[in-house]
Amino acid sequence: MIRNYFKIAWRSLIKEKTFAGINIVGLSVAFASAVLLGMYSIYELSYDNFHQSDRIYQSYSTYEVPSGRQILVSQPIPFAEALKQEVPGIEQIARYNAGSEVIISEGKQFRFSVAFTDPHFFKIFDFPVSRGDSEALGKPNEIALTQETAQTIFGKEEAVGKTISMQLDGEEKPFLVTSVLKNIPQNSSLGFDIAADFTQQSSSAYRDLKDDWGHANHEVYIKLEPGVSVANFEKASRAFSNSHNQGFIEQMKKEGVSPDENGQFIQERLLPLKDIHLAKEKDGMLMADRLFPNLLLGIAILIIFIASVNFINMSIARNFQRIREIGMRKTLGAGKGQLFFQFWGESLLVFLFSALLGLGIARLLLKEFQSLFRTSASLDMIITPQGVLFLLLIVLLVSLIAGGYPAFSASRIETISALKGRLSRDGNNQLRDTLIVFQFAIAILLISGTVVLYSQLEYLQNKDLGFNKQEVISIPMNGKKEDARVIQQLRNELGKTPGIESITAANGVLGLGLDGGRSSSAMSFQFEGRTVETNLLMVEYDYPETIGLELVAGRSFDRSRPADSLAVIINENMAQQLNQEKIIGTPLQMDDTGAEKFTVIGVVKDYNFQDLDQAIEPISLFLKPHWNMRYIYVKVRNANSAAILKTIEKAWKKIEPEAEFQGSYLNENIDRILKREKNMITMITSGSIVAITLSCMGLFAMSLIVAAQRKKEIGIRKVVGAGIGTVTMLLTRDFVKLVLVAFVIATPVAWYFSSEWLQNYPYRVSLSLWMFLAAGLIALIIAVFTISFKTIHAAVQNPVKSLKTE
């Protein structure tokens, strides 16, 4: 019997090549897109799931300050030990500070990401040792490499037992490699090449701050004891926070800051490990923001829905053509169940075939997909026994819904009316029209989403950020030489080069450089009895001029004035905070000792020194030529010139022959921080292209069917004098109506979601009706174009021909 079902199914597919083709192409494209989107989404959601324990958390603190609540994931060095001693419920605790360091082995120089951490780290997390001492970081001078790092440094030689040096505090410090770790999975939010003992960091990061509760510079990870809840732990930590931060709490009270709902000015909190990758600040807490992966899953489902709608509509329409067969089979003794299984079998065949094809297409597109979205998500994550079973279940379910309804309706047709070829069409047309409306509503929703996202990206890219992004190059200082020397040598090398206007440096980057590093520092200090917060940036001479900041008051740093070493330039926001009638010359007492008193010498216009989804905060620029600068900035005369970049690279190679040159224009850096938005645009755009294409394929099939059904009517109309235009209109009108209804349904939904999403951005485009009209118009034009093939063809047919066939 089953064999028979499939035999019949196969033959009916072969017979209806057009429809089978449209269905299989549509469904396999839909499955391919869904698999890729689903894979990406599952990958994003799978971060850190390779760690066995569900009791791992990242510690963070919230502070109530005059400007509201502040979230800090960094902790001071004595924090971890004290917390473990004083708050019950901690099984393990480890400090973690990762940064880029220079490693030297047998005269060769490398740059690796080094994680300075406590030995307990390896008891909290599952980063297994593959060779060497199974207890990594047993002694302070021991070091652990990942397999990849070991391979890079030593090639095929055994790494365990070798000694390598790390450049710390300007010296080469030796370490003994005792363990090689298995490579860290791609979906790990903690990534490093080398793990070293926390106490071995440069003295500015560890020794100088060893007992300092006022400086926070590293992350802390905690494994709770079994049965300890986050709420209980957070409650138990309150006494701890209060006892270690008395000064801060007193000050906040004095300034009239109100504590949180539990009367706390400082609250220790725990962020679950599995939320870290997607963590975002929300309502004064860190929470996983799963919007993007969920959005993608949603798009994947919508696409499958659209393809299934095509399938349902075509199946129902084809039931009309097969109605005599259904009646016949009934008189031959077919039961409802048997008919149902026959028709469902046909859809199952189509779905299984399409799913396999879709998987194949997804495999072919995988490389493209990975590089387009810069993801290491791969199909291996899906093709596991459970994954395949799940896919199969989905296919079964979708085919049951999409193939089941037509099969069900076919099996219920009355034998007699079926034999006579009679069937009431109204009910089915309603279902068909509703489904088409939904299809187009989804397509319009996705298209308008694309339009809004694109406008926002365009807006952010073209926004005046307050600095010169076209003519400034940033170069990460990733070499071995002392920063001040590099800057000096580069100035000597390039100072007279035509096309180069000035060279400077700072310890922060604008946007995101090619090195991918970010760092920022901020502090708060007392000013006229108030707490003032500011971001800090250490800069070289010419910084404001080089990157093109606009001075609104005062002057810039001046080489001829030695007193400028205690000068500070602030932005307008900072000036507002200080709130002085005459801001230039205002003295700032920025540390507790009172040793250094700074003076405001200039105010620059607010500029976007942080991400573009953040409002501009106060910032203070200090002249610190001998600081640990991280980036060189070069102002060139011609915007985005590649030739001058080459010249600079040549000079760089002369100064730092070992280090890679990673110079890039600031607008490229800005584009890099918009990666998330771009990813979103690409995905939603691809999603909407797939959605509209599939919808149109369905529409095309429907126009074929409708033209066939109304052949006689068209013939009669033409005989009585209807022109080609009128007939085309007649056939097009019904479909256009559906698209219009879809537009009316989709627009408010699209409007709502777009405005919700735009709330994330302090700088955003204002929504306007044209964005949605454009989306609707695109859908309409494509739809009319699609059906015009068949409608015009039907309209120009010789009416005698179509009447003769009746």
Place this chain on the structure above:
Amino acid sequence: MLTLDHIYKWVNNGGRRVFLLNDLNLKVEQGEFLSIMGPSGSGKSTLLNVIAMLDEFDEGEYYFDGEAIHELKPKKRTAIFNENIGFIFQAYHLLDDLTVYENIETPLLYKKVNRSERQSRVADMLDRFNIVGKKDLFPHQLSGGQQQLVGIARALIINPKLILADEPTGNLNSKQSEEIMELFAELNKEGTTIIQATHSESNAAYGTRTIHLLDGSIVKN
């Protein structure tokens, strides 16, 4: 074998009742070959459909083999139909996608007859109608007469007690018609009860009895 007792069937047309079957009484005995004649719209097909239990009637009683059909659930009715009646159509109604062999086999598949028995029964049937050589052809590759032969073979495969034929030769030329009628006569001799609806006097003459229908009633028996 079957008794129709005061059968009425009507449709409402603009508030007026139009009778398709009007106080129809009919008794058919085992072994009869009954021809139903009458002009178009006289109710021949409706009567056959009612006998086949494919169509409902509004009033009256219908006994088939002693069972009161009018009292049965639709499901039970369908079961009796599937068990006892073979239906032959004017337009053959073969399944286009299936070969001759498969068309004949289909009723057995629905009855869940096992494979070896199916094979032997279909082979017998092909033999009997001399169409073994055509078993792998599709309907559109056959002439009208051959298609109707397949239709008859398919109706007979379940060994029905009763064969209902609605204008079985309506689409055939006279030579093909004759062959089909001879076949019916032969089947009848072998013991199968046959009821056919026809326009043609000569076809009706093959039957053992003829009734005439007009406006849903028997006018001449």
